[in-house]
Amino acid sequence: MEPVIVADGLTKRYGNVAVVDGISFEVGRGEIFGILGRNGAGKTTTVECLQGLRRADGGQMRVLGLDPLTQAAELRKRIGSQLQESALPQRIKVWEALDWFASFVPGARDPGQLIERWGLSDKRTTHYSDLSGGQRQRLFIALALVNDPELVFLDEMTTGLDPAARHTAWDLVRAVRDAGTSVVLVTHFMEEAERLCDRVAVFERGKIVALDTPGALIAEHCKQITVRFSTGLDDLSWLAAVAGVDEMVKRNGSVEVRGSGAVLAEIGAALVSHGIRPPDLRADQPNLEDVFLSLTGRRSDE
Amino acid sequence: MNARALLTSAWTEAKLFVREPMTVLFTLVLPLLFLLVLGGVFGNKPNSAWQGQGPVNFYVPAYLGLVWASVGLLVLPLHIVRYREDGVLRRLRASAAPKWAIFGSQAIVASAIALVGGAVLIAAAELTYHVRAPQSVAGVLGAWLLAGIVFAALGLLLSCVPTSRGVLGAGLGLFFVMMMLSGSGPPFKVMSSPLRHISNILPLTYVTRILEAPWLGTSLAWTDVGVAVGIALAAGTIAAVAFRWE
Numbered sequence: 001m002e003p004v005i006v007a008d009g010l011t012k013r014y015g016n017v018a019v020v021d022g023i024s025f026e027v028g029r030g031e032i033f034g035i036l037g038r039n040g041a042g043k044t045t046t047v048e049c050l051q052g053l054r055r056a057d058g059g060q061m062r063v064l065g066l067d068p069l070t071q072a073a074e075l076r077k078r079i080g081s082q083l084q085e086s087a088l089p090q091r092i093k094v095w096e097a098l099d100w101f102a103s104f105v106p107g108a109r110d111p112g113q114l115i116e117r118w119g120l121s122d123k124r125t126t127h128y129s130d131l132s133g134g135q136r137q138r139l140f141i142a143l144a145l146v147n148d149p150e151l152v153f154l155d156e157m158t159t160g161l162d163p164a165a166r167h168t169a170w171d172l173v174r175a176v177r178d179a180g181t182s183v184v185l186v187t188h189f190m191e192e193a194e195r196l197c198d199r200v201a202v203f204e205r206g207k208i209v210a211l212d213t214p215g216a217l218i219a220e221h222c223k224q225i226t227v228r229f230s231t232g233l234d235d236l237s238w239l240a241a242v243a244g245v246d247e248m249v250k251r252n253g254s255v256e257v258r259g260s261g262a263v264l265a266e267i268g269a270a271l272v273s274h275g276i277r278p279p280d281l282r283a284d285q286p287n288l289e290d291v292f293l294s295l296t297g298r299r300s301d302e
Numbered sequence: 303m304n305a306r307a308l309l310t311s312a313w314t315e316a317k318l319f320v321r322e323p324m325t326v327l328f329t330l331v332l333p334l335l336f337l338l339v340l341g342g343v344f345g346n347k348p349n350s351a352w353q354g355q356g357p358v359n360f361y362v363p364a365y366l367g368l369v370w371a372s373v374g375l376l377v378l379p380l381h382i383v384r385y386r387e388d389g390v391l392r393r394l395r396a397s398a399a400p401k402w403a404i405f406g407s408q409a410i411v412a413s414a415i416a417l418v419g420g421a422v423l424i425a426a427a428e429l430t431y432h433v434r435a436p437q438s439v440a441g442v443l444g445a446w447l448l449a450g451i452v453f454a455a456l457g458l459l460l461s462c463v464p465t466s467r468g469v470l471g472a473g474l475g476l477f478f479v480m481m482m483l484s485g486s487g488p489p490f491k492v493m494s495s496p497l498r499h500i501s502n503i504l505p506l507t508y509v510t511r512i513l514e515a516p517w518l519g520t521s522l523a524w525t526d527v528g529v530a531v532g533i534a535l536a537a538g539t540i541a542a543v544a545f546r547w548e
Contacts, residue, residue, distance in 0.1 A: 051396055053392075053395065053396055073400070073401075076396065076397060076398045077398040081396040081397065083389075083392060083393060083396055085389050085392070086389040086390070086392045086393035086396070087388040087389040087390055087393060088390060088393065089318050089385070089388075089390055090388070091318050091321040091322070092314065092318060096314055096317065099310060099314075100310055100311065100314045101397055101398075101399075103304075103306045103307045103309075103310035103311065104304070104307050104397060104398040104399045104400065104403070105304075105398045106304070106306075143393075143397070147397075147398050
Protein backbone atom coordinates (compact mmCIF):
# COMPACT_ATOMS: atom_id res chain seq x y z
CA MET A 1 0.00 0.00 0.00
CA GLU A 2 1.13 3.53 -0.66
CA PRO A 3 2.73 5.14 2.39
CA VAL A 4 0.94 8.17 3.89
CA ILE A 5 4.25 9.95 4.45
CA VAL A 6 7.44 9.78 2.45
CA ALA A 7 10.31 11.98 3.61
CA ASP A 8 13.62 11.79 1.78
CA GLY A 9 16.61 13.79 2.94
CA LEU A 10 14.45 16.35 4.75
CA THR A 11 16.61 19.24 5.99
CA LYS A 12 15.79 22.43 7.89
CA ARG A 13 18.40 24.95 8.96
CA TYR A 14 18.19 27.93 11.25
CA GLY A 15 21.24 29.98 10.38
CA ASN A 16 24.12 27.54 10.17
CA VAL A 17 22.50 24.97 12.43
CA ALA A 18 20.68 22.08 10.77
CA VAL A 19 17.91 21.31 13.27
CA VAL A 20 16.68 18.62 10.86
CA ASP A 21 19.60 17.08 9.04
CA GLY A 22 18.78 14.89 6.05
CA ILE A 23 16.04 12.77 7.56
CA SER A 24 14.40 9.96 5.55
CA PHE A 25 11.51 7.74 6.59
CA GLU A 26 8.15 6.42 5.48
CA VAL A 27 4.91 6.00 7.42
CA GLY A 28 2.51 3.29 6.28
CA ARG A 29 -1.26 3.64 6.13
CA GLY A 30 -2.91 2.61 9.39
CA GLU A 31 0.33 2.81 11.32
CA ILE A 32 1.00 4.56 14.64
CA PHE A 33 4.43 6.02 13.96
CA GLY A 34 6.41 7.45 16.87
CA ILE A 35 8.91 10.27 16.61
CA LEU A 36 11.00 10.05 19.72
CA GLY A 37 13.65 12.32 21.08
CA ARG A 38 14.66 14.97 23.56
CA ASN A 39 13.67 18.62 23.32
CA GLY A 40 15.53 20.19 20.43
CA ALA A 41 16.12 16.93 18.57
CA GLY A 42 14.19 18.23 15.55
CA LYS A 43 10.91 16.34 16.12
CA THR A 44 8.51 19.27 16.03
CA THR A 45 10.30 20.98 13.13
CA THR A 46 9.99 17.76 11.15
CA VAL A 47 6.23 17.44 11.63
CA GLU A 48 5.77 21.17 10.99
CA CYS A 49 7.55 20.76 7.63
CA LEU A 50 5.34 17.75 6.86
CA GLN A 51 2.24 19.87 7.51
CA GLY A 52 3.46 22.72 5.33
CA LEU A 53 3.83 25.04 8.32
CA ARG A 54 7.56 25.45 7.67
CA ARG A 55 9.52 25.46 4.47
CA ALA A 56 12.19 22.77 4.40
CA ASP A 57 15.63 23.78 3.11
CA GLY A 58 16.24 20.48 1.37
CA GLY A 59 14.89 17.04 0.61
CA GLN A 60 11.66 15.64 -0.79
CA MET A 61 8.34 15.18 1.00
CA ARG A 62 5.01 13.66 0.13
CA VAL A 63 2.13 13.52 2.60
CA LEU A 64 -0.94 11.61 1.38
CA GLY A 65 0.68 11.93 -2.05
CA LEU A 66 0.62 15.74 -1.81
CA ASP A 67 3.33 18.38 -1.60
CA PRO A 68 2.83 19.99 1.83
CA LEU A 69 3.88 23.44 0.62
CA THR A 70 2.21 23.83 -2.76
CA GLN A 71 -0.87 21.74 -1.93
CA ALA A 72 -1.30 22.82 1.69
CA ALA A 73 -5.00 23.70 1.45
CA GLU A 74 -5.92 20.29 0.03
CA LEU A 75 -3.63 18.52 2.50
CA ARG A 76 -5.05 20.24 5.58
CA LYS A 77 -8.56 19.07 4.76
CA ARG A 78 -7.30 15.50 5.01
CA ILE A 79 -4.97 15.67 8.00
CA GLY A 80 -5.56 16.46 11.64
CA SER A 81 -3.14 18.44 13.70
CA GLN A 82 -2.51 18.90 17.38
CA LEU A 83 0.29 21.41 17.77
CA GLN A 84 2.45 22.57 20.60
CA GLU A 85 2.28 26.28 21.43
CA SER A 86 -1.08 26.91 19.88
CA ALA A 87 -4.26 28.18 21.46
CA LEU A 88 -7.87 29.15 20.99
CA PRO A 89 -9.58 32.48 21.61
CA GLN A 90 -9.82 33.00 25.39
CA ARG A 91 -13.60 33.46 25.45
CA ILE A 92 -14.60 30.64 23.10
CA LYS A 93 -16.64 27.79 24.58
CA VAL A 94 -15.68 24.15 24.10
CA TRP A 95 -18.67 23.32 21.90
CA GLU A 96 -18.22 26.49 19.86
CA ALA A 97 -14.60 25.61 19.10
CA LEU A 98 -15.56 22.14 17.87
CA ASP A 99 -18.51 23.47 15.84
CA TRP A 100 -16.25 26.10 14.32
CA PHE A 101 -13.54 23.66 13.27
CA ALA A 102 -16.17 21.19 12.05
CA SER A 103 -17.48 23.85 9.65
CA PHE A 104 -14.21 23.94 7.73
CA VAL A 105 -14.78 20.66 5.88
CA PRO A 106 -17.88 18.89 4.59
CA GLY A 107 -18.56 15.58 6.30
CA ALA A 108 -16.89 16.46 9.59
CA ARG A 109 -17.38 14.31 12.68
CA ASP A 110 -20.19 15.03 15.12
CA PRO A 111 -18.77 17.53 17.66
CA GLY A 112 -21.09 16.25 20.38
CA GLN A 113 -19.71 12.75 20.07
CA LEU A 114 -16.11 14.01 20.24
CA ILE A 115 -16.91 16.08 23.32
CA GLU A 116 -18.25 12.97 25.03
CA ARG A 117 -15.46 10.66 23.87
CA TRP A 118 -12.73 13.01 25.08
CA GLY A 119 -14.36 13.49 28.47
CA LEU A 120 -15.43 17.12 28.03
CA SER A 121 -19.18 16.70 28.45
CA ASP A 122 -19.34 18.68 31.69
CA LYS A 123 -17.14 21.42 30.15
CA ARG A 124 -19.24 21.89 27.02
CA THR A 125 -20.09 25.52 27.77
CA THR A 126 -16.85 26.42 29.57
CA HIS A 127 -14.66 29.15 28.11
CA TYR A 128 -11.25 28.06 26.80
CA SER A 129 -9.56 30.38 29.33
CA ASP A 130 -11.22 28.49 32.20
CA LEU A 131 -10.09 25.00 31.13
CA SER A 132 -7.26 23.18 32.91
CA GLY A 133 -4.14 22.19 30.98
CA GLY A 134 -5.35 18.63 30.60
CA GLN A 135 -8.79 19.72 29.41
CA ARG A 136 -7.24 22.03 26.83
CA GLN A 137 -5.05 19.21 25.63
CA ARG A 138 -8.05 16.91 25.19
CA LEU A 139 -9.93 19.65 23.36
CA PHE A 140 -6.98 20.05 20.97
CA ILE A 141 -6.91 16.32 20.26
CA ALA A 142 -10.67 16.40 19.62
CA LEU A 143 -10.15 19.39 17.26
CA ALA A 144 -7.43 17.45 15.43
CA LEU A 145 -9.92 14.65 14.79
CA VAL A 146 -13.02 16.70 13.96
CA ASN A 147 -12.41 16.66 10.19
CA ASP A 148 -12.20 12.84 10.25
CA PRO A 149 -8.61 12.93 8.99
CA GLU A 150 -6.76 10.18 7.14
CA LEU A 151 -3.61 11.09 9.02
CA VAL A 152 -3.28 12.86 12.35
CA PHE A 153 -0.21 14.53 13.86
CA LEU A 154 -0.15 14.50 17.65
CA ASP A 155 2.71 16.56 19.08
CA GLU A 156 3.32 15.79 22.77
CA MET A 157 -0.36 14.98 23.18
CA THR A 158 -0.21 13.72 26.75
CA THR A 159 1.77 16.65 28.13
CA GLY A 160 -0.27 18.04 31.00
CA LEU A 161 -2.45 14.97 31.36
CA ASP A 162 -2.53 13.08 34.63
CA PRO A 163 -1.69 9.34 34.48
CA ALA A 164 -5.32 8.21 34.29
CA ALA A 165 -6.14 10.65 31.50
CA ARG A 166 -2.94 9.59 29.75
CA HIS A 167 -4.00 5.95 29.69
CA THR A 168 -7.45 6.95 28.44
CA ALA A 169 -5.81 9.01 25.68
CA TRP A 170 -3.70 6.02 24.64
CA ASP A 171 -6.81 3.84 24.38
CA LEU A 172 -8.56 6.51 22.33
CA VAL A 173 -5.61 6.87 19.96
CA ARG A 174 -5.63 3.11 19.41
CA ALA A 175 -9.36 3.35 18.64
CA VAL A 176 -8.67 6.21 16.19
CA ARG A 177 -6.12 4.03 14.40
CA ASP A 178 -8.44 1.02 14.42
CA ALA A 179 -11.01 3.23 12.68
CA GLY A 180 -8.51 3.70 9.86
CA THR A 181 -6.58 6.90 10.69
CA SER A 182 -2.79 6.82 10.49
CA VAL A 183 -1.09 8.48 13.45
CA VAL A 184 2.22 10.31 13.80
CA LEU A 185 2.95 10.63 17.47
CA VAL A 186 5.69 13.03 18.58
CA THR A 187 6.79 12.33 22.11
CA HIS A 188 9.72 12.43 24.48
CA PHE A 189 7.84 10.02 26.70
CA MET A 190 9.31 6.53 26.24
CA GLU A 191 6.53 4.56 27.87
CA GLU A 192 3.99 6.20 25.57
CA ALA A 193 5.99 5.31 22.47
CA GLU A 194 6.57 1.76 23.62
CA ARG A 195 2.95 1.09 24.42
CA LEU A 196 1.36 2.84 21.49
CA CYS A 197 3.64 2.87 18.47
CA ASP A 198 3.96 0.23 15.78
CA ARG A 199 7.32 1.72 14.82
CA VAL A 200 9.43 4.49 16.30
CA ALA A 201 12.11 6.72 14.85
CA VAL A 202 14.62 7.88 17.46
CA PHE A 203 15.70 11.46 16.74
CA GLU A 204 18.97 12.86 18.03
CA ARG A 205 20.48 16.18 16.95
CA GLY A 206 18.39 16.35 13.78
CA LYS A 207 19.09 12.81 12.62
CA ILE A 208 17.30 9.50 12.93
CA VAL A 209 19.63 7.23 14.90
CA ALA A 210 17.31 4.21 14.90
CA LEU A 211 14.00 3.24 13.31
CA ASP A 212 12.12 0.02 13.97
CA THR A 213 9.38 -1.54 16.06
CA PRO A 214 9.88 -0.97 19.80
CA GLY A 215 10.43 -4.71 20.28
CA ALA A 216 13.07 -4.94 17.57
CA LEU A 217 14.87 -1.85 18.88
CA ILE A 218 14.99 -3.33 22.34
CA ALA A 219 16.13 -6.73 21.05
CA GLU A 220 18.85 -5.12 18.95
CA HIS A 221 20.16 -2.45 21.30
CA CYS A 222 19.47 -3.84 24.75
CA LYS A 223 20.05 -7.51 24.81
CA GLN A 224 20.73 -7.62 28.51
CA ILE A 225 18.07 -8.95 30.85
CA THR A 226 18.39 -8.77 34.62
CA VAL A 227 16.99 -11.71 36.59
CA ARG A 228 16.38 -11.29 40.32
CA PHE A 229 15.44 -13.69 43.07
CA SER A 230 16.27 -14.32 46.70
CA THR A 231 17.58 -17.44 48.32
CA GLY A 232 19.27 -18.46 51.54
CA LEU A 233 21.75 -20.66 49.68
CA ASP A 234 25.33 -19.41 49.69
CA ASP A 235 27.02 -21.26 46.89
CA LEU A 236 25.51 -20.33 43.58
CA SER A 237 28.67 -20.58 41.46
CA TRP A 238 27.00 -23.19 39.25
CA LEU A 239 24.70 -20.41 37.96
CA ALA A 240 27.60 -18.93 35.96
CA ALA A 241 27.54 -22.03 33.74
CA VAL A 242 23.84 -21.63 32.86
CA ALA A 243 23.26 -20.76 29.20
CA GLY A 244 22.92 -17.01 28.59
CA VAL A 245 24.29 -15.85 31.93
CA ASP A 246 26.92 -13.12 31.74
CA GLU A 247 27.48 -12.12 35.35
CA MET A 248 26.06 -12.54 38.81
CA VAL A 249 25.95 -10.33 41.88
CA LYS A 250 24.86 -11.54 45.30
CA ARG A 251 24.00 -9.19 48.15
CA ASN A 252 22.83 -10.70 51.42
CA GLY A 253 20.09 -13.02 50.29
CA SER A 254 19.21 -11.36 47.02
CA VAL A 255 20.73 -12.43 43.73
CA GLU A 256 20.98 -10.39 40.54
CA VAL A 257 21.96 -12.20 37.35
CA ARG A 258 22.57 -10.40 34.09
CA GLY A 259 22.31 -12.23 30.82
CA SER A 260 20.54 -12.34 27.48
CA GLY A 261 18.26 -14.47 25.33
CA ALA A 262 16.16 -17.02 27.20
CA VAL A 263 18.15 -16.50 30.37
CA LEU A 264 15.06 -16.28 32.58
CA ALA A 265 13.82 -19.73 31.54
CA GLU A 266 17.30 -21.25 31.79
CA ILE A 267 17.83 -19.87 35.29
CA GLY A 268 14.39 -21.01 36.31
CA ALA A 269 15.08 -24.53 35.12
CA ALA A 270 18.52 -24.60 36.79
CA LEU A 271 17.10 -23.34 40.09
CA VAL A 272 14.39 -25.98 40.07
CA SER A 273 16.87 -28.73 39.26
CA HIS A 274 18.90 -27.59 42.32
CA GLY A 275 15.81 -27.75 44.44
CA ILE A 276 15.42 -23.99 44.76
CA ARG A 277 11.98 -22.52 44.06
CA PRO A 278 12.25 -18.79 44.85
CA PRO A 279 8.75 -17.26 44.92
CA ASP A 280 10.09 -13.85 43.83
CA LEU A 281 11.92 -14.95 40.66
CA ARG A 282 11.47 -12.19 38.11
CA ALA A 283 13.19 -10.51 35.16
CA ASP A 284 13.54 -6.82 34.33
CA GLN A 285 13.07 -6.54 30.61
CA PRO A 286 14.88 -3.64 28.98
CA ASN A 287 12.58 -0.97 27.64
CA LEU A 288 12.73 1.85 25.15
CA GLU A 289 14.29 4.12 27.75
CA ASP A 290 17.26 1.72 27.90
CA VAL A 291 17.43 1.77 24.09
CA PHE A 292 17.45 5.54 24.16
CA LEU A 293 20.19 5.57 26.76
CA SER A 294 22.31 3.14 24.78
CA LEU A 295 21.77 5.01 21.50
CA THR A 296 22.30 8.56 22.69
CA GLY A 297 24.24 8.15 25.91
CA ARG A 298 21.71 10.16 27.87
CA ARG A 299 18.28 9.62 29.29
CA SER A 300 15.29 11.02 27.39
CA ASP A 301 14.46 13.57 30.08
CA GLU A 302 17.99 14.97 30.43
CA MET B 303 -16.65 27.67 -1.78
CA ASN B 304 -17.76 26.58 1.62
CA ALA B 305 -20.38 29.01 2.88
CA ARG B 306 -20.74 27.14 6.16
CA ALA B 307 -17.07 27.78 7.01
CA LEU B 308 -17.55 31.51 6.43
CA LEU B 309 -20.85 31.81 8.29
CA THR B 310 -19.82 29.69 11.28
CA SER B 311 -16.53 31.63 11.51
CA ALA B 312 -18.37 34.96 11.36
CA TRP B 313 -20.94 33.89 13.95
CA THR B 314 -18.20 32.60 16.27
CA GLU B 315 -16.19 35.82 15.89
CA ALA B 316 -19.29 37.92 16.50
CA LYS B 317 -19.95 36.10 19.79
CA LEU B 318 -16.31 36.56 20.79
CA PHE B 319 -16.59 40.29 20.06
CA VAL B 320 -19.56 40.87 22.33
CA ARG B 321 -17.74 38.98 25.13
CA GLU B 322 -15.04 41.70 25.10
CA PRO B 323 -16.60 44.66 26.93
CA MET B 324 -13.65 46.97 26.22
CA THR B 325 -13.95 46.73 22.45
CA VAL B 326 -17.72 47.07 22.58
CA LEU B 327 -17.24 50.24 24.61
CA PHE B 328 -14.64 51.67 22.23
CA THR B 329 -16.57 51.10 19.03
CA LEU B 330 -20.18 51.58 20.07
CA VAL B 331 -20.13 53.91 23.06
CA LEU B 332 -17.14 56.24 22.64
CA PRO B 333 -18.07 57.85 19.26
CA LEU B 334 -21.64 58.25 20.52
CA LEU B 335 -20.41 59.96 23.66
CA PHE B 336 -18.23 62.41 21.70
CA LEU B 337 -21.06 63.25 19.31
CA LEU B 338 -23.42 63.97 22.20
CA VAL B 339 -20.80 66.12 23.96
CA LEU B 340 -20.19 68.13 20.78
CA GLY B 341 -23.95 68.46 20.29
CA GLY B 342 -24.30 69.64 23.88
CA VAL B 343 -21.60 72.29 23.37
CA PHE B 344 -22.48 73.56 19.89
CA GLY B 345 -26.13 72.58 19.44
CA ASN B 346 -27.53 72.12 15.96
CA LYS B 347 -28.18 75.70 14.78
CA PRO B 348 -26.67 76.46 11.36
CA ASN B 349 -23.26 78.07 11.83
CA SER B 350 -20.74 79.42 9.36
CA ALA B 351 -17.84 77.53 10.98
CA TRP B 352 -19.53 74.28 9.94
CA GLN B 353 -20.09 75.33 6.33
CA GLY B 354 -23.43 76.85 7.26
CA GLN B 355 -24.67 73.51 8.62
CA GLY B 356 -25.98 72.69 12.05
CA PRO B 357 -23.00 71.20 13.95
CA VAL B 358 -24.73 67.90 14.74
CA ASN B 359 -25.90 67.54 11.12
CA PHE B 360 -22.32 68.23 10.11
CA TYR B 361 -20.80 65.76 12.55
CA VAL B 362 -22.97 62.71 11.91
CA PRO B 363 -21.26 61.65 8.64
CA ALA B 364 -17.84 62.37 10.19
CA TYR B 365 -18.69 60.09 13.11
CA LEU B 366 -19.79 57.30 10.76
CA GLY B 367 -16.21 57.49 9.51
CA LEU B 368 -14.85 57.62 13.07
CA VAL B 369 -16.62 54.35 13.93
CA TRP B 370 -14.87 52.73 10.98
CA ALA B 371 -11.59 54.24 12.18
CA SER B 372 -12.02 52.68 15.64
CA VAL B 373 -12.79 49.31 14.04
CA GLY B 374 -9.89 49.50 11.60
CA LEU B 375 -7.24 51.11 13.82
CA LEU B 376 -8.05 49.32 17.07
CA VAL B 377 -10.52 46.44 17.04
CA LEU B 378 -9.37 44.54 13.94
CA PRO B 379 -5.57 44.79 14.34
CA LEU B 380 -5.69 44.15 18.11
CA HIS B 381 -7.85 41.09 17.55
CA ILE B 382 -5.55 39.69 14.88
CA VAL B 383 -2.29 40.44 16.70
CA ARG B 384 -3.62 38.83 19.89
CA TYR B 385 -4.59 35.78 17.84
CA ARG B 386 -1.04 35.68 16.58
CA GLU B 387 0.53 36.17 20.03
CA ASP B 388 -1.66 33.50 21.62
CA GLY B 389 -1.08 30.96 18.83
CA VAL B 390 -4.68 31.05 17.59
CA LEU B 391 -3.50 31.98 14.08
CA ARG B 392 -1.04 29.10 14.23
CA ARG B 393 -3.84 26.74 15.21
CA LEU B 394 -6.17 28.05 12.48
CA ARG B 395 -3.47 27.89 9.85
CA ALA B 396 -2.77 24.22 10.60
CA SER B 397 -6.48 23.43 10.39
CA ALA B 398 -8.60 22.97 7.30
CA ALA B 399 -9.93 26.54 7.69
CA PRO B 400 -9.92 28.27 4.28
CA LYS B 401 -7.91 31.49 4.51
CA TRP B 402 -10.62 33.47 2.77
CA ALA B 403 -13.08 32.31 5.45
CA ILE B 404 -10.73 33.46 8.24
CA PHE B 405 -10.34 36.95 6.75
CA GLY B 406 -13.86 37.07 5.32
CA SER B 407 -15.35 36.42 8.75
CA GLN B 408 -13.28 39.30 10.18
CA ALA B 409 -14.61 41.55 7.42
CA ILE B 410 -18.20 40.53 8.12
CA VAL B 411 -17.88 41.10 11.86
CA ALA B 412 -16.07 44.42 11.36
CA SER B 413 -18.84 45.59 9.00
CA ALA B 414 -21.51 44.50 11.44
CA ILE B 415 -19.83 46.43 14.27
CA ALA B 416 -19.50 49.54 12.10
CA LEU B 417 -23.10 49.17 10.96
CA VAL B 418 -24.45 48.88 14.50
CA GLY B 419 -22.17 51.71 15.68
CA GLY B 420 -23.34 53.92 12.81
CA ALA B 421 -27.00 53.08 13.38
CA VAL B 422 -26.70 53.90 17.10
CA LEU B 423 -25.13 57.26 16.22
CA ILE B 424 -27.80 58.20 13.70
CA ALA B 425 -30.58 57.11 16.03
CA ALA B 426 -29.12 59.14 18.93
CA ALA B 427 -28.62 62.22 16.72
CA GLU B 428 -32.17 61.90 15.43
CA LEU B 429 -33.63 61.52 18.93
CA THR B 430 -31.69 64.42 20.44
CA TYR B 431 -31.31 66.93 17.57
CA HIS B 432 -33.62 65.71 14.78
CA VAL B 433 -30.62 65.40 12.55
CA ARG B 434 -31.19 66.17 8.89
CA ALA B 435 -31.62 63.08 6.72
CA PRO B 436 -28.86 62.36 4.18
CA GLN B 437 -29.26 63.97 0.79
CA SER B 438 -28.28 60.77 -1.03
CA VAL B 439 -28.79 57.50 0.83
CA ALA B 440 -27.14 55.49 -1.96
CA GLY B 441 -24.21 57.89 -1.94
CA VAL B 442 -23.79 57.53 1.83
CA LEU B 443 -23.91 53.72 1.54
CA GLY B 444 -21.26 53.76 -1.17
CA ALA B 445 -19.08 56.15 0.84
CA TRP B 446 -19.57 54.01 3.95
CA LEU B 447 -18.42 50.87 2.11
CA LEU B 448 -15.37 52.70 0.76
CA ALA B 449 -14.62 53.89 4.32
CA GLY B 450 -14.78 50.24 5.41
CA ILE B 451 -12.38 49.12 2.70
CA VAL B 452 -9.89 51.89 3.59
CA PHE B 453 -9.90 51.06 7.30
CA ALA B 454 -9.96 47.27 6.79
CA ALA B 455 -6.78 47.66 4.72
CA LEU B 456 -5.22 49.95 7.35
CA GLY B 457 -6.27 47.45 10.03
CA LEU B 458 -4.56 44.59 8.21
CA LEU B 459 -1.48 46.77 7.80
CA LEU B 460 -1.42 47.56 11.55
CA SER B 461 -1.84 43.86 12.36
CA CYS B 462 1.59 43.28 10.79
CA VAL B 463 3.08 45.03 13.85
CA PRO B 464 4.54 42.12 15.82
CA THR B 465 3.23 42.83 19.34
CA SER B 466 -0.16 43.79 20.73
CA ARG B 467 1.59 46.47 22.77
CA GLY B 468 2.90 48.02 19.54
CA VAL B 469 -0.49 47.76 17.85
CA LEU B 470 -2.25 49.34 20.81
CA GLY B 471 0.21 52.24 20.89
CA ALA B 472 0.14 52.86 17.15
CA GLY B 473 -3.61 52.31 16.86
CA LEU B 474 -4.54 54.55 19.78
CA GLY B 475 -2.16 57.29 18.60
CA LEU B 476 -3.51 57.27 15.07
CA PHE B 477 -7.11 57.03 16.28
CA PHE B 478 -6.91 60.07 18.56
CA VAL B 479 -4.98 62.21 16.06
CA MET B 480 -7.54 61.39 13.39
CA MET B 481 -10.42 61.97 15.80
CA MET B 482 -9.11 65.47 16.55
CA LEU B 483 -7.98 66.55 13.09
CA SER B 484 -9.98 64.66 10.46
CA GLY B 485 -13.35 66.38 10.73
CA SER B 486 -14.90 64.82 13.81
CA GLY B 487 -13.24 67.48 15.99
CA PRO B 488 -12.76 71.17 15.23
CA PRO B 489 -13.87 72.07 11.70
CA PHE B 490 -11.15 72.39 9.06
CA LYS B 491 -11.98 76.13 8.71
CA VAL B 492 -10.90 77.01 12.25
CA MET B 493 -7.68 74.95 12.21
CA SER B 494 -4.28 76.66 12.10
CA SER B 495 -2.13 76.08 9.05
CA PRO B 496 0.13 73.40 10.61
CA LEU B 497 -2.92 71.49 11.82
CA ARG B 498 -4.38 71.66 8.32
CA HIS B 499 -1.18 70.13 6.95
CA ILE B 500 -1.44 67.26 9.40
CA SER B 501 -5.12 66.88 8.63
CA ASN B 502 -4.31 66.58 4.95
CA ILE B 503 -2.12 63.51 5.45
CA LEU B 504 -4.67 61.60 7.57
CA PRO B 505 -6.72 58.89 5.82
CA LEU B 506 -9.81 59.69 7.90
CA THR B 507 -9.83 63.26 6.52
CA TYR B 508 -10.53 61.91 3.03
CA VAL B 509 -12.98 59.32 4.29
CA THR B 510 -14.86 62.03 6.22
CA ARG B 511 -15.10 64.31 3.19
CA ILE B 512 -16.32 61.41 1.04
CA LEU B 513 -19.04 60.66 3.64
CA GLU B 514 -19.98 64.34 4.11
CA ALA B 515 -20.66 65.03 0.42
CA PRO B 516 -23.63 62.69 -0.09
CA TRP B 517 -24.92 63.25 3.46
CA LEU B 518 -24.84 67.08 3.36
CA GLY B 519 -25.49 67.38 -0.37
CA THR B 520 -22.21 69.14 -1.11
CA SER B 521 -20.18 68.27 -4.16
CA LEU B 522 -17.93 65.22 -4.02
CA ALA B 523 -14.27 65.78 -4.87
CA TRP B 524 -13.22 62.78 -6.92
CA THR B 525 -9.61 63.42 -5.98
CA ASP B 526 -10.63 62.52 -2.40
CA VAL B 527 -12.03 59.22 -3.67
CA GLY B 528 -8.82 58.65 -5.61
CA VAL B 529 -6.69 59.29 -2.51
CA ALA B 530 -8.86 56.94 -0.41
CA VAL B 531 -8.67 54.15 -2.98
CA GLY B 532 -4.92 54.68 -3.24
CA ILE B 533 -4.51 54.42 0.54
CA ALA B 534 -6.57 51.22 0.59
CA LEU B 535 -4.60 49.64 -2.26
CA ALA B 536 -1.22 50.60 -0.82
CA ALA B 537 -2.06 49.45 2.73
CA GLY B 538 -3.65 46.23 1.48
CA THR B 539 -0.69 45.39 -0.75
CA ILE B 540 1.91 46.02 1.95
CA ALA B 541 -0.17 44.00 4.44
CA ALA B 542 -0.49 41.06 2.04
CA VAL B 543 3.30 40.90 1.73
CA ALA B 544 4.19 41.65 5.36
CA PHE B 545 1.53 39.54 7.10
CA ARG B 546 2.87 36.73 9.34
CA TRP B 547 0.89 33.87 10.83
CA GLU B 548 3.40 33.27 13.64
